[in-house]
Amino acid sequence: MSLPGTLGIDFGTSNSAMAWAAPGGTARLIALEGEATAMPTAVFYNSEDLSAHFGRDAVALYLEGTEGRLMRSLKSLLGSPLLLETTVVNNKQVSFQDIIATFLVTLRERATQALGAAPTRVVLGRPVHFVDDDPTRDAQAQASLLQAAHSVGFEQVSFQLEPIAAALDYERRLSQESTVLVADIGGGTSDFTVVRLGPQRMGKTERAEDVLATTGVHIGGTDFDHKLSLERVMPLLGYRHLGPDGREVPSRVFFDLATWHLIHRLSTQKALAEAQALWTNYSDVSLHRRLMRVLTERHGHHIAHAVEQAKIRCSQFDRDTVVDLTFVEAALAAPMSTAALREQLDELLQRTVACARECVRQAGVADGQLAAVYLTGGSSALRPFQRALQAAFAGVPLVEGDLFGGVASGLAYCG
Numbered sequence: 001m002s003l004p005g006t007l008g009i010d011f012g013t014s015n016s017a018m019a020w021a022a023p024g025g026t027a028r029l030i031a032l033e034g035e036a037t038a039m040p041t042a043v044f045y046n047s048e049d050l051s052a053h054f055g056r057d058a059v060a061l062y063l064e065g066t067e068g069r070l071m072r073s074l075k076s077l078l079g080s081p082l083l084l085e086t087t088v089v090n091n092k093q094v095s096f097q098d099i100i101a102t103f104l105v106t107l108r109e110r111a112t113q114a115l116g117a118a119p120t121r122v123v124l125g126r127p128v129h130f131v132d133d134d135p136t137r138d139a140q141a142q143a144s145l146l147q148a149a150h151s152v153g154f155e156q157v158s159f160q161l162e163p164i165a166a167a168l169d170y171e172r173r174l175s176q177e178s179t180v181l182v183a184d185i186g187g188g189t190s191d192f193t194v195v196r197l198g199p200q201r202m203g204k205t206e207r208a209e210d211v212l213a214t215t216g217v218h219i220g221g222t223d224f225d226h227k228l229s230l231e232r233v234m235p236l237l238g239y240r241h242l243g244p245d246g247r248e249v250p251s252r253v254f255f256d257l258a259t260w261h262l263i264h265r266l267s268t269q270k271a272l273a274e275a276q277a278l279w280t281n282y283s284d285v286s287l288h289r290r291l292m293r294v295l296t297e298r299h300g301h302h303i304a305h306a307v308e309q310a311k312i313r314c315s316q317f318d319r320d321t322v323v324d325l326t327f328v329e330a331a332l333a334a335p336m337s338t339a340a341l342r343e344q345l346d347e348l349l350q351r352t353v354a355c356a357r358e359c360v361r362q363a364g365v366a367d368g369q370l371a372a373v374y375l376t377g378g379s380s381a382l383r384p385f386q387r388a389l390q391a392a393f394a395g396v397p398l399v400e401g402d403l404f405g406g407v408a409s410g411l412a413y414c415g
């Protein structure tokens with residue numbers, strides 16, 4: 001028997017969430033891990049017992065030091081040639097596309113368990129651009145996600161832009177008609193839409209004319225982590241370190257280590273051999289020894305996680321903090337100050353804010369006509385981002401929404 005209603009799936013770069021809405025009903029978020037309605041988009045292949053783990057469970061096993069492979073930021077691979085590359089996990093050769101499907105299987109199972117029957121009608125979220133400035137690769141990204149969804153048994157699958165979904169969720173809370181700028185700042189992308197929202201408009205099936213503009217840019221929290229890791233942590237492993245010939249150590253290994261979706265590349269024998277050969281480029285070989293320890297002991301994701309946690313702490317408490325690296329070496333830490341957070345993210349934040357400004361320009365509305373800037377997505381909480389956005393939209397109130405569930409709820413309303 002098919003279940004009447006729509007399952008909204010927010011397959012996020014960092015976190016995924018799902019919501020269910022019966023026809024004409026209110027969307028409710030589905031509990032995915034215990035009470036939690038959002039789970040990290042993470043898969044861990046345990047090589048000790050050949051099991052696969054997802055979400056918080058996956059991250060925890062990796063951080064505990066269980067032997068195996070962690071996969072994160074899988075969405076960042078959509079639209080990239082890396083998606084079809086294969087890798088060996090638990091003695092099997094699989095592509096990253098297969099790993100995405102494995103994650104979707106888990107989402108489907110958990111939805112089925114919560115709803116008592118398998119959902120058939122699904123609305124998947126998508127960023128405004130999976131890939132910036134390349135419509136062909138962008139279309140490929142959506143096609144790959146669609147293929148993965150079909151392959152795990154979802155029958156009727158449609159797509160909706162993530163910022164529009166976020167707006168539809170926000171609309172439920174409005175008592176009067178208003179024009180708002182919705183900002184969805186996630187792990188991989190920042191998406192904006194200017195929409196007309198209001199209780200009278202909610203029931204309409206055709207909403208295209210209420211969407212005045214959408215823009216998006218491929219910048220999100222994982223890019224902030226990348227930049228902060230390069231600036232604060234990678235120098236401790238030899239990034240920008242000068243060798244005996246006065247030249248910098250080749251930087252590729254540091255770029256991969258600082259990039260959530262590329263860390264896995266460093267686990268191959270070939271990558272280790274290449275890194276080992278870098279020792280001649282170091283004047284201080286203790287830095288090279290440290291790099292090799294990070295690679296052989298597979299601390300890459302742990303470092304990315306530590307940088308992310310420091311970023312969040314620094315932003316949340318508006319206080320200087322440190323990236324704790326004692327799992328690499330006793331007493332090793334990298335300072336992260338509020339000034340560093342602001343300065344090192346400035347260029348990325350300016351580009352993100354410019355994308356928001358462009359959205360309002362395309363919509364053809366004056367700032368004075370905007371009732372609010374509605375913030376959703378985990379990275380919208382980043383203090384330097386909010387400051388930059390407020391400076392660009394002086395006088396327009398910033399409204400903080402549901403950081404991790406709004407898109408999924410809005411998608412469920414798109415059925």
Ligand SMILES: Nc1ncnc2c1ncn2[C@@H]1O[C@H](COP(=O)(O)OP(=O)(O)OP(=O)(O)O)[C@@H](O)[C@H]1O
Nearest residue numbers: 012013014015186187188189221377378379381382
């Ligand atoms: N309090 C916070 N301050 C700053 N950043 C935060 C905070 N909490 C979470 N983040 C960041 O938010 C990001 C995840 O947000 P979210 O779950 O909305 O993204 P996503 O939906 O997975 O990604 P996308 O929508 O781009 O595919 C991570 O990069 C995380 O570091």
Ligand SMILES: [Mg+2]
Nearest residue numbers: 012186377407
């Ligand atoms: Mg998101």
